[in-house]
Amino acid sequence: MLDSGEGYITPDGRQIGGVMMEMKNITLRFGGVVAIKDISFDIREGEIRAIIGPNGAGKSSMLNVINGFYHPQEGEVWFRGEKRPAMRPYEVAELGIARTFQNIALFKGMSTLDNIMTGRMTLMRANILEQALWWGRAQREETEHREKVEKIIDFLEIQHIRKTPVGRLPYGLQKRVELGRALAAEPKLLLLDEPMAGMNVEEKEDMCRFVLDVNDEFGTTIALIEHDMGVVMDIADRVVVMDYGKKIGDGTPDEVRNNPEVIDAYLGVSHD
Amino acid sequence: MPDQLLFAMEVTLNGLMTGVLYSLVALGFVLIFKASGIFNYSQGVLALFAALTLVGFQEGQVPFAHLINAIFGTEIHHFGWHLPAILAILLTLAVMVLLAILVEKYILQHLVNQEPIILFMATIGLAYFLEGFGDIMWGADIKTLDVGLPQGISETIDETTYEWFGYGFFIDRLDIVATVIAAILVISLTLFSQYTKHGRALRAVADDHQAALSVGISLRFIWVLVWSIAGFVALVAGIMWGTKSGVQFSLSLIALKALPVLMLGGFTSIPGAIVGGLIIGVGEKLFEFLIGPMVGGATENWFAYVLALVFLVFRPQGLFGEKIIERV
Numbered sequence: 001m002l003d004s005g006e007g008y009i010t011p012d013g014r015q016i017g018g019v020m021m022e023m024k025n026i027t028l029r030f031g032g033v034v035a036i037k038d039i040s041f042d043i044r045e046g047e048i049r050a051i052i053g054p055n056g057a058g059k060s061s062m063l064n065v066i067n068g069f070y071h072p073q074e075g076e077v078w079f080r081g082e083k084r085p086a087m088r089p090y091e092v093a094e095l096g097i098a099r100t101f102q103n104i105a106l107f108k109g110m111s112t113l114d115n116i117m118t119g120r121m122t123l124m125r126a127n128i129l130e131q132a133l134w135w136g137r138a139q140r141e142e143t144e145h146r147e148k149v150e151k152i153i154d155f156l157e158i159q160h161i162r163k164t165p166v167g168r169l170p171y172g173l174q175k176r177v178e179l180g181r182a183l184a185a186e187p188k189l190l191l192l193d194e195p196m197a198g199m200n201v202e203e204k205e206d207m208c209r210f211v212l213d214v215n216d217e218f219g220t221t222i223a224l225i226e227h228d229m230g231v232v233m234d235i236a237d238r239v240v241v242m243d244y245g246k247k248i249g250d251g252t253p254d255e256v257r258n259n260p261e262v263i264d265a266y267l268g269v270s271h272d
Numbered sequence: 273m274p275d276q277l278l279f280a281m282e283v284t285l286n287g288l289m290t291g292v293l294y295s296l297v298a299l300g301f302v303l304i305f306k307a308s309g310i311f312n313y314s315q316g317v318l319a320l321f322a323a324l325t326l327v328g329f330q331e332g333q334v335p336f337a338h339l340i341n342a343i344f345g346t347e348i349h350h351f352g353w354h355l356p357a358i359l360a361i362l363l364t365l366a367v368m369v370l371l372a373i374l375v376e377k378y379i380l381q382h383l384v385n386q387e388p389i390i391l392f393m394a395t396i397g398l399a400y401f402l403e404g405f406g407d408i409m410w411g412a413d414i415k416t417l418d419v420g421l422p423q424g425i426s427e428t429i430d431e432t433t434y435e436w437f438g439y440g441f442f443i444d445r446l447d448i449v450a451t452v453i454a455a456i457l458v459i460s461l462t463l464f465s466q467y468t469k470h471g472r473a474l475r476a477v478a479d480d481h482q483a484a485l486s487v488g489i490s491l492r493f494i495w496v497l498v499w500s501i502a503g504f505v506a507l508v509a510g511i512m513w514g515t516k517s518g519v520q521f522s523l524s525l526i527a528l529k530a531l532p533v534l535m536l537g538g539f540t541s542i543p544g545a546i547v548g549g550l551i552i553g554v555g556e557k558l559f560e561f562l563i564g565p566m567v568g569g570a571t572e573n574w575f576a577y578v579l580a581l582v583f584l585v586f587r588p589q590g591l592f593g594e595k596i597i598e599r600v
Contacts, residue, residue: 067486093488105483107476117469118476122488124469128497131468138468181487 007044010237017045019078020221021066021189026075028061035061036072037245043189048215049223050236052256054265057242059225060102063191066223067099068092094122098187100178102194102225108167112177115166116152119184120145149184156180156210172203179210183218190214192224196231204228208235229266233257241265278439283561284554289447291553292454293516296509297526298533298545299458300502305539306478307498308380310391314399316527318368318503321402323510323519324410325367327417329360335409357419361507368503369496376496403524412521417514421449450512457508458546461501470497478540532580538593547591552576 007017021043028036036058043049051059064070066077068089077084079095087095098119107115124145126138153159156176161169166177175195182190195211196204212235214220226232232239233253241249241256243265249256256262297315304312328335332351340346355363379394422445434440465471476484477494485491513523533552537544556575564571583590 069482069485088490089485090488090490093486099486101483101486105480105486107479107483109479110472110475114472114475118472118484118487118489121469121473126469128470131470132464134463134468141469142467185487 010047014046014216014237016047016237019043020045020080021223022078023062023065024076024078026062026065026072026077028058028065028070028072034245036065038075039242039245039247040075041240041247041250043221043223044238046215046219046221047237048211048235049221050232050239051223051225051242052227052229052232052239053242053248056244058245059242060193062242063099063193063223063225066092066189067097067191093185096122096185096188097191098182098185098189099191100175100182100193100195102197104171104174104178106166106174106178106181109165111163112153112158112166112169112180113149113162115177116149116180116184117145119181120149122185152180152183155183155213172199172206175199175203175207176210179207179214183214183220186218187220190220190222192222194225194227196226196228204231211235275439278437278441280558280561282441282443283557285441285443286447287554287557288550289444289451289553290557291550292447292451293509293512293526293549294529294533294552295546295549296454296457296505296512297530298537298549299461299542300505300509301530301534302537302539302542302545303498303505304502306542307474308391308477308495309388310380310395311388311539312502313392313395313527314402315502315506315530316524317399317402317406318371318506319510319513319526320519320521320523321371321406321510322364322368322503322507323417323514323523324406324415326360326364326419326507326511327415327514327519328410329363330355330357330417330419331415333410338411339408361419361511364507365504368507369500372496372499372503375499376492380495381492399524403521407521414518414520415514417511417519419511419515421446421511421515423515444516446512446515453508453512457505458542461542470494474498529576532576534590535580535583536590538590541590541592544590544592552579555579 007015009015019042022040023042024040026036026039027034039058039062051062053059061070065072068087068091071086079097084095107118110118124141126136126141130136130138153162156179158173158176158180161173161177166174169177179192179195182192192211196207199207208231211222211224215222224236236253238251239249239253239256240247241259241262248265249259249262251259297319300315300318301312304310304315327333332353332355334340334348334351337349340348375398379398380391383391383394424445426443426445426448429443430440463471465475473484473489473494474497476487476489477491481491484494509526510519510523513526517523529552530549533545533548535548536551537546537548556572559575560569560571
């Protein structure tokens, strides 16, 4: 287990950097319900960090805290060495944190291309007047960003559905488009909420490959929630385990796998 | 060609032109409804307010003159200058944007996540406030609006059609201009929503608020933007209507005519608003022409509503609206 904030080298030889994001003693309540209880963990530059745990453990809530949808009552969120004030989700997006959702949240009436173009929202600079008059930056940017988006489309192998309204696409492809939209923001930190949920084996393998490629090619730091333990063990560098809103394990996949508390939570041994 | 048929054609053409104005008002409704799910009752009053403000600026009227005179016993009415139309229009546009900012800051922001009915009530409140405010600010008298748009019967069309059919069509030049401007407006709005980042953001927000937030779209900015655009559309509608029949407070009632247009076209469809407006425009004129004489006339007042009722029974989502399928 890591104690210092320094980097480390993964078993497959990748260099992981220092702390990018640190959650310090986060507690989140909804009325009387405590969704997250005093959890601390960090995410290092360039790593694939998994958050696992049974249903209702508070994993998605944790992602929503990172992303600014929820504001914890207690605790601090540190990003790149600075304490982050309470931010709205769109401000968090501007910091370079992009995400996907458990129940796909795409713009269903828009084409694949347009969906991924919205991902570049935070990178486009044209002001409203330039846009209204289709003048200056507005025009230039549209071509520039379109080229970047085409690259992402190639990368995800979805050229054939570029112009299709995403509402008509099968589930697996929608998940891929959503990943594309998040990637389009060129995020420093990518949050994936169950990217493989509901997929068949083949689709899962594809998605695993994309996640690994994103990390490898763009050096993007990834935090993901996943239920499929096989997948997590294969692709994650370090794993946080949550149960009933508490952290019950944190470490490499091997460490976590052999942690008795984690085994209990997953096999359903009573909590007494 | 028989005279009766030619006359019907002329009626149809005139109906199309009236329909364009209905479409413009309906378009304002659809824009706001799509982006925020709010049925903006005040759209018609926005058009009235825009027209009042435009005349006020153009004529150099002193705002709140009645109020000032009543309090200080002065006799001021006009600054004594006349602004060129284009400058007055730009100033009015600025006022509409300011209004959008104020609406977002003082109404919408406080009602985030409330039931649609509450937001609807808020827009009713806004409608009456604006009507009263417009009255205090610019006075309740009927004003003539002239921004230099051509008016009167087009002689060219009259003569040409007379040569062709032996029957001259009476078409108001203002109607032709209104149609062209409306077409340009709709095309520009479409291009804006397709090829600019905030255009896409508008569509994104209409589809999924949460996802829109996550890609870095500020909902508050989008609301200001969409209310500004609705204000701009209202200004265009206000100019057309005001030029045609003077700027008077009954202008706000045209909003009611937009309701059946929305029933027909669907609340979420921009093409629907356009086609719906045209159908109502042509429908009520043709109905008055064909059936009117049999039932004693004055059908234009109710035709649109009856048509909307028929649609509600047989196709409640409208011609272009999204069909709501509830998953069980």
